[in-house]
Amino acid sequence: MMRKIFFKLGILCCAVALVTGCASPPKPYDYTAFKASRPHSILVLPPLNDSPEVAAPYGVYAQVTLPLAESGYYVFPVTLVDETFKQNGLTAAGDIHAVAPAKLREIFGADAALYITITKYGAVYTVLSSEVIVSAKARLVDLKTGNLLWEGKASASSEEGKNNNAGGIIGMLVTAVVNQVINNVTDSSYPVAGTASSRLLFAHPNGMLYGPRSPSYQSEQ
């Protein structure tokens, strides 16, 4: 009898914990450093790849410009940035990520640099289906001070389009707002990488802030 009551109490406690857990909103990101810096231009460095897929950095790196530029930032041309590093003997993303912020600022004249790490990229096979997943995390660093301005992560899956309502507001935004050609690319990971990049880098609450070229610049409280 006593044991039963304890059991019930335990369940009640769990339920209360869950309810209160849901009721409290996620902790808002501290944008103090970001707002003090307000970068105009972003140098996206070639992404680090923690996934086994060799082509992963291409799929992500090719699709970072759109969400950042449409959010109001100047984004340095990724193909030229990649070539400039190569011409200076830096071919590995790990070596590039280790270059001092002051040096990056000197070469490119960028306000901030974005360091991306790809954590998942490609097909995950289960019994019933094969799902393509792309996950990445990013850190935005002020190149004058070396301060961290923002960090975040995002993920996308090929399966989510099969439920209603998935994709979220940012996914809808991308399809509705941006008219771009994607039809000549055939591999299945590329569009998923595009969704993951958009989720990671489009300005949104707790995400990147809007940049100076956006009509929504400084609209966040």
Added chain:
Amino acid sequence: MNMAYKLLALAAGMALLGGCATKQTSLYQWENYQPEVYEYFKAKTGPEEQIAKLEESLEKIRAKGHVPPPGFHAHLGMLYAQVGSADKAIPEFKTEKELFPESATYMDRLLSKYSK
């Protein structure tokens, strides 16, 4: 000021007007920029083929009075430099700098390299 700025102002104005009509508009007309960047990284298409495709896109963008995204002109300039046409590369880097003064330091670096 100059033509590029006027175009930009016009695009921004149109974007604002468009915004009132419930639909958000994009800042840039992207066309095939990102897929071409992807092809470039995979080294699937040669520079000549890319130049042809991007010039075609640029015509479409200009016809509508829109602005190409950041990096578009610079990428095109790099492709021209790779096929040995520095004379065509230089104006592209200059246009990138005109449209996006944020790129000045980097574009000046590239311009001094290819102007030699």
